[in-house]
Amino acid sequence: MTVSAPEMVHLCSFRIDESWMGLELSAVQELLPLKHITEVPLAARHVTGLINLRGQIVAVVDLRPLLGFPVLRRYETGMLVVMRRADNQVALVVDRIGDTIRFDPEERLPAPANLAAHVQPLVRAVYPYDYELLMQLDIDQLLQLTGPENSAEERKS
Amino acid sequence: MEEIVVEFINESLESLESFDESVFAMENGGEDAAVHVDSLFRAIHTIKGTCGFLGFRNLESLSHAGESLLADLREGRRPVETSVVNALLELSATVRRILDQIQESGRDTDDDMGAIVQTLQELQDERATPDSIIAETTKNSAAQPERTTSNLAEKSIRVHVETLDEIMNLVGELVLTRNRLLQMTSLPANGEEHDALHRLSVLTSELQERVMHTRMQPVRGLWRSMRRIVRDLAESCGKNVELILEGEGTELDKSLLEAVKDPLTHLVRNAIDHGIESAEEREANGKPPGGQLILRAYHQGGLVNLEICDDGAGIDTITLRRRAVEEGRLRDDEATAMDELRALQLIFLPGMSTARELTQLSGRGVGMDVVKTNIERLGGTVSIESAPRVGTTISIQIPLTLAIIPAQIVGVGGRPFAIPQVNIVEILSLRETDVLETVHESRVFRRNGKLIPCLDLRQVLALGGDGSIDPLRTNLVLLQAGAQLVAVVVDRIHDTQEIVVKALPAELRDLPTFAGATILGDGSISLILDVLHLARRCRVMEEMRGDLGLRVRNVASVIELPNETHLLLRTYDRGLKALAMPHVVRVERFKAARVEWTGFGPVLAMQDGLLGLRDLEDLQPARWIQGLKEDDELHAIVFDAAERRIGLCFLGEVDIIHDFLDVDSGTAHRFCLGSAPISEGIVDLIDDAAIVREMSHRPEPEAAYA
Numbered sequence: 001m002t003v004s005a006p007e008m009v010h011l012c013s014f015r016i017d018e019s020w021m022g023l024e025l026s027a028v029q030e031l032l033p034l035k036h037i038t039e040v041p042l043a044a045r046h047v048t049g050l051i052n053l054r055g056q057i058v059a060v061v062d063l064r065p066l067l068g069f070p071v072l073r074r075y076e077t078g079m080l081v082v083m084r085r086a087d088n089q090v091a092l093v094v095d096r097i098g099d100t101i102r103f104d105p106e107e108r109l110p111a112p113a114n115l116a117a118h119v120q121p122l123v124r125a126v127y128p129y130d131y132e133l134l135m136q137l138d139i140d141q142l143l144q145l146t147g148p149e150n151s152a153e154e155r156k157s
Numbered sequence: 158m159e160e161i162v163v164e165f166i167n168e169s170l171e172s173l174e175s176f177d178e179s180v181f182a183m184e185n186g187g188e189d190a191a192v193h194v195d196s197l198f199r200a201i202h203t204i205k206g207t208c209g210f211l212g213f214r215n216l217e218s219l220s221h222a223g224e225s226l227l228a229d230l231r232e233g234r235r236p237v238e239t240s241v242v243n244a245l246l247e248l249s250a251t252v253r254r255i256l257d258q259i260q261e262s263g264r265d266t267d268d269d270m271g272a273i274v275q276t277l278q279e280l281q282d283e284r285a286t287p288d289s290i291i292a293e294t295t296k297n298s299a300a301q302p303e304r305t306t307s308n309l310a311e312k313s314i315r316v317h318v319e320t321l322d323e324i325m326n327l328v329g330e331l332v333l334t335r336n337r338l339l340q341m342t343s344l345p346a347n348g349e350e351h352d353a354l355h356r357l358s359v360l361t362s363e364l365q366e367r368v369m370h371t372r373m374q375p376v377r378g379l380w381r382s383m384r385r386i387v388r389d390l391a392e393s394c395g396k397n398v399e400l401i402l403e404g405e406g407t408e409l410d411k412s413l414l415e416a417v418k419d420p421l422t423h424l425v426r427n428a429i430d431h432g433i434e435s436a437e438e439r440e441a442n443g444k445p446p447g448g449q450l451i452l453r454a455y456h457q458g459g460l461v462n463l464e465i466c467d468d469g470a471g472i473d474t475i476t477l478r479r480r481a482v483e484e485g486r487l488r489d490d491e492a493t494a495m496d497e498l499r500a501l502q503l504i505f506l507p508g509m510s511t512a513r514e515l516t517q518l519s520g521r522g523v524g525m526d527v528v529k530t531n532i533e534r535l536g537g538t539v540s541i542e543s544a545p546r547v548g549t550t551i552s553i554q555i556p557l558t559l560a561i562i563p564a565q566i567v568g569v570g571g572r573p574f575a576i577p578q579v580n581i582v583e584i585l586s587l588r589e590t591d592v593l594e595t596v597h598e599s600r601v602f603r604r605n606g607k608l609i610p611c612l613d614l615r616q617v618l619a620l621g622g623d624g625s626i627d628p629l630r631t632n633l634v635l636l637q638a639g640a641q642l643v644a645v646v647v648d649r650i651h652d653t654q655e656i657v658v659k660a661l662p663a664e665l666r667d668l669p670t671f672a673g674a675t676i677l678g679d680g681s682i683s684l685i686l687d688v689l690h691l692a693r694r695c696r697v698m699e700e701m702r703g704d705l706g707l708r709v710r711n712v713a714s715v716i717e718l719p720n721e722t723h724l725l726l727r728t729y730d731r732g733l734k735a736l737a738m739p740h741v742v743r744v745e746r747f748k749a750a751r752v753e754w755t756g757f758g759p760v761l762a763m764q765d766g767l768l769g770l771r772d773l774e775d776l777q778p779a780r781w782i783q784g785l786k787e788d789d790e791l792h793a794i795v796f797d798a799a800e801r802r803i804g805l806c807f808l809g810e811v812d813i814i815h816d817f818l819d820v821d822s823g824t825a826h827r828f829c830l831g832s833a834p835i836s837e838g839i840v841d842l843i844d845d846a847a848i849v850r851e852m853s854h855r856p857e858p859e860a861a862y863a
Contacts, residue, residue, distance in 0.1 A: 038682040039572075040665060041618035047664050050674060050682050055330040057674050057682060059662035088663060 009105055011136060013098035013129070014081055017069040020098065020134040022127075027139045029084040031097055034077070045071065048093055051080070058082065062093045063142075067119055088143055101134075103127045162263065165207050166256050167315060172200040173256075176249040178381050181388075183230075184242045191231075197245070198227040204252065213265040216255050222277035223248045229281055244276050246385065318411065321372055328361075328368045329561070329657035329676075335361045336654075336678035369561065373408040376454045376463075379418060380405050383425055383452060390429045397436055397447040398429055404454035409461045409557055416535055417463065417555065420528040424465045424551055425450070427525075432469030432549050442546055444468070460537075460554045468548040472541075474500040481506065501541055505529050533638075533689055536562065536579045564656045564675070566683060567634065568649030570620030573683040575656055575675055580688040582635040582642065584650055602633060602644040603738075609635070611644040612691060618670070638692030645691065654678070658685065723818065724794065725840065728809040731774060733840040735818060735833070736805075740845055742795040744811050745804065750787040759783075761793060761804060768795065768804040773843075776828060776851055779806040796845075799853035818842060 011022030012031075037049040037060050048060040060080065064071050080091040109126045124138040179193040201223045208217035226244070229235040251273055255266045335358055380402045391398040433439075433448030440446050453464040478492040481503050487495075507526040529539045537555035556562065556579065564575040565584070601608040611633075615621060632650050636643045656675040661668070672687040723735040724744070745761065745768075752759045752770065758778025759770040770793055772779045782791070792811055793804030814835065820842050822831035828851075830842040 036681070038684075040668070040671075040684065041620055042670055043665055043668060050662070050665075052676050052680055052682055055326060055333075055676065057659050057662060057676070059664035061664060090662070090664065 007105060009103040009108075009127075009136070011101050011103060011127075011134070012081065013101050013134060014079070014092075014094035015096050015098060016063055016067070016094050020129055020132055021063075021094075022101065022134050022136045023081065023083060023092075023139060024136070025100060027083045027085060029082045029089065032080040032082060032091070034080055034093065051091060053082065053089070053091070056089065058089045058091050060091045060093060064093075067122070068116060083139060083142075085139055085143055090143060101129065109133075162211060162259070165211060166260050169204050169207070169256055170253065172203065173249050173253055174378060174381070176200055177246060177385050180242055180245045180249070181384060183237055184239075186237070190237075194227065194231050198224065198231050201227055201248075201252075213255075213259065215265050215268070215270055216252065216259075219248070219251065219255070219270045219274055222274045222281075223252075226277050226281045235281070241280055244273075244280055246388075247273055248277065316371075321368075325368055325372065326657075328365050331361055332365055332655070332657065333676055333678060333680070337680065340678050365561070369410075369557075370408075372411050373557070374411050374414055375406050375408050376414065377405040379414055379421065380452060380454075382418070383421070386422060386425055387429065387450060390426060394429060395435070396429065396433055398433055399447050399449050401449065401451045403451065407454035407456060407461060409555070413461075413535060413555060413557075417532070417553070420531045420553070421463065421465070423528050425452070428465055428467040428469065428549065432467040432471075434470050438470075456557075461557060463553040463555070464550060465553075466548060466550040471545040471547055471549055472501060472504060472543040473545070474503075474543075477501070477503045501543055504541065505539075530689070536577060561655055561657055563653060564685065565634070565653050566651035566677070567614075567632075567647040568651060569614040569618060569647050571648075572620070573651060573677060573681070574614070574618075574647075575654075575683045575685045576634060576636070577672075577685065577688065578653060580636045580638065582637050585633040585635065602635075607642075609642045609644045611646060613646045614686075615646075615648070617645075617691065636688050636691070638688045641692050643688075643692045656683075656685070723814050723842075725812040725814045725835075726773070726792075726794075726807060726809060727812065728773070728807045730808065733835070733838055734773065734807075734843055735814065735840045736794065736843045737845050740796050740798050740849065742797045742802065745793045745795060746790060747793070748787065749782055749785040749789045749791060752782050759806075768793065768802060770804045770806045773805045773807040774828070776803075776805075776848065782806065796848060796852075798849040801852055803852065805848075 010025035012025050012028045013020055013022045015021070032051075032053075037051055039049040040047060043049075045065045046062050048062045051058050051060055062071065063069075078093055078095050079097050081094055081097070082089060082091045107127050109128065111120065111123045111126055115123060121141050122137055123135045124141075125136045127134045127136065176197060179197050183190050183193040183197070201220050205217055205220035205224050208214075208220060223245070226235070226241070230237065230241070235241070251270070255268075258264075258266045338354065339358065384400060384402070387398055387400045428450055429448075433450070434442070434444075436446040439448065449468045451464070451466040453462075453466065455462050474497060478487070478495065478500055481487040482489055482492050484506075486503075486506060492500075504525045507524060532539050532553055532555065535555050537553060540552050540554075541549065542552075543549040563578040565578055565581055566573050566575055568574075602611045603609075632647050634645050634647055634650075636645060654677070656677075658673045659675060660666075660673055661671060665671070669690045670687060671684045672690075673685045675683050675685060677683050723737055724741060726734040726736065728734060745763075747761060752761060754760070755767070757769055758780055759782045760767040761770055762768075770779045770782065771777060772781070773794075785791070789808070791806055791808050793806045794811075796803050796805055818833040818835070818840070820831040820833045824832045824841070825844075828844050828847050830844045832839050832841050834840075
């Protein structure tokens with residue numbers, strides 16, 4: 001039987017802290033080494049800075065404070081995952097890049113109920129991967145969360 | 158959306174652009190009237206035809222009704238009356254609205270067009286006797302405009318704004334790469350490579366300029382839209398206003414053109430609603446009954462000037478003063494003492510209006526202050542001139558383009574930041590001026606008897622500023638933010654560059670400190686500081702009184718320093734002392750632990766050298782510091798004279814007083830001029846001249862400044 005490819009979920013996997021996460025491959029524009037980040041004074045905690053991506057100025061976002069992980073002081077190793085939706089480009093700081101994985105939607109597990117409330121909307125699905133679990137992030141929610149209104153709120157707190 | 162629909166919308170909008178203009182021209186009559194009727198007819202006819210083809214039924218029936226009316230006008234079966242003109246203007250506005258809807262939804266409008274269609278039909282039905290002028294000339298000139306349009310079509314093509322923006326972006330990149338290349342290479346000045354590089358450089362600059370020009374548009378469109386607004390307004394106010402448009406061909410950047418539209422509309426509203434008087438009032442004042450409004454545009458010195466002149470009543474500065482007093486912004490005596498020019502500036506304060514009553518037209522919550530802020534956001538300025546019973550002229554100056562601006566790059570905390578050159582008044586090296594002072598925790602820069610609020614950018618940007626300022630490495634940039642001066646302290650002054658302004662990504666849009674970002678020659682990113690925001694940060698914009706040159710209590714604002722201003726030293730052990738300001742550089746507050754000892758006595762290590770600490774009373778080395786605990790805090794007034802500096806030390810607090818000191822010299826002694834009563838008690842006035850004499854007589858080895 002041929003695998004009905006269009007129904008498979010293609011994810012670009014990466015690791016943040018101790019967790020595997022994934023983003024839909026179609027939303028990922030490119031992967032970059034982590035360097036030349038211009039820090040922005042007074043910016044929200046999750047905005048690490050700006051990069052010059054072929055003349056476009058793109059914000060670098062660290063998911064750690066959004067996910068409740070400890071924030072690193074310096075980013076020495078790691079990669080940037082540049083995601084794109086419509087006109088909006090955002091670069092995510094990740095610890096390392098994993099493989100591109102194809103999942104059968106059948107493997108999909110519902111997000112567990114005890115997932116922290118602030119993380120819940122970010123997680124679209126959970127898949128078993130490499131004896132661990134991989135969280136597929138919801139790109140729309142992610143872009144919304146990193147957008148202007150929320151960063152303002154975060155700064156207040 | 159299908160390409161054909163997009164094209165239809167674009168073409169229709171384009172033909173409607175001159176529609177209103179033609180309607181007015183037709184109304185005015187004259188030789189061209191027939192030509193204009195004809196072009197109106199053709200515009201609506203084309204829209205109707207394409208609508209039928211694309212299946213936009215509602216729009217089709219509307220344009221059909223319009224076409225029929227215009228056909229009557231064309232054939233001279235109907236005279237041009239105000240009702241017809243109004244209906245045609247309504248028609249063009251409605252068609253435009255429907256086109257916008259189609260552009261958004263891709264579908265025809267569902268709105269009921271019954272009312273307007275009926276109006277158009279009724280006008281057509283009540284056709285009267287032929288209007289001779291139009292009828293006669295129509296046939297002769299009908300063919301003329303058609304030829305010109307087709308000629309134009311051959312010579313120009315439509316380009317999407319986005320495409321232009323992309324090209325602009327790429328050219329920006331090219332400029333940056335060029336700059337980078339120039340920075341990297343050190344080719345011999347006569348070599349062939351050098352010539353090639355030079356040529357590349359010149360070509361790049363030229364390309365940049367040409368591309369910038371493709372985004373430029375004449376103000377014609379904006380002027381035309383004002384014609385409509387003026388007409389409607391004048392009618393609803395029952396006033397007779399003649400609009401004169403000058404400099405229609407003056408070009409400026411498309412984005413700027415859009416940005417000035419609202420402020421300009423507001424100013425035009427003001428002029429008609431409040432400026433120009435009613436016909437009776439005008440006649441009573443010996444003016445012609447019809448008012449005149451002139452909109453003028455012209456280029457001058459790389460800037461675009463827009464002027465709105467009316468020959469109305471002028472701005473009533475007496476009412477302005479009264480309002481300012483009522484609002485608690487001015488004291489009574491201040492208001493009366495103020496000269497006319499300054500009083501006029503009061504109109505830019507929030508919440509000020511001279512309108513006797515709020516009318517439906519103005520009073521929309523947008524005042525002159527908002528107009529001013531909006532123009533300043535664009536890097537422009539607003540000024541106002543007015544004479545009672547003669548009229549008011551408001552002048553707006555804005556840059557030609559926003560995309561590329563000259564900027565000064567400064568270093569703060571080891572990072573580059575860009576400050577738009579348009580805001581910079583002066584750059585000073587602190588070492589030469591040495592008049593950065595501390596008043597009540599607020600740092601101020603004294604200049605021509607005024608205190609200019611001073612911001613340490615390291616602190617503002619949270620880049621590790623501890624508030625200490627090192628005169629050897631510190632530079633001061635004087636900025637003009639609106640009418641307000643602000644001095645900012647930066648670490649380094651780099652070069653000036655033409656920078657390509659880029660918007661911040663959405664993640665940072667709510668960060669008011671920065672107006673945008675740019676990419677420097679070496680590929681690194683530099684943030685552009687928002688000067689208006691910086692000014693607001695030191696709460697100077699709200700405190701507009703200061704900027705009007707008035708004396709205010711808030712020291713974080715510009716205040717006039719009267720002669721009687723003194724530092725007031727509340728010493729713990731030796732009572733109150735006052736010291737005149739001229740030789741005071743700043744006041745240092747530090748812990749006793751920081752004091753070090755030399756052969757001379759106690760010294761304080763500063764970035765710019767050692768500061769010998771002397772007793773405030775007798776100017777001897779302040780050996781009593783030895784007896785203090787490490788944590789005890791003391792003050793040193795850094796006193797500068799005879800090319801040296803000393804620190805006058807004491808325990809206590811520092812304040813400032815503006816009171817006039819009535820000095821009784823009965824208590825005078827070596828460094829004391831005498832005593833004076835103030836509200837807190839008796840204050841000893843320190844004889845600063847005697848200190849200066851003392852310092853110049855006995856050169857000491859301890860504190861030589863580089």
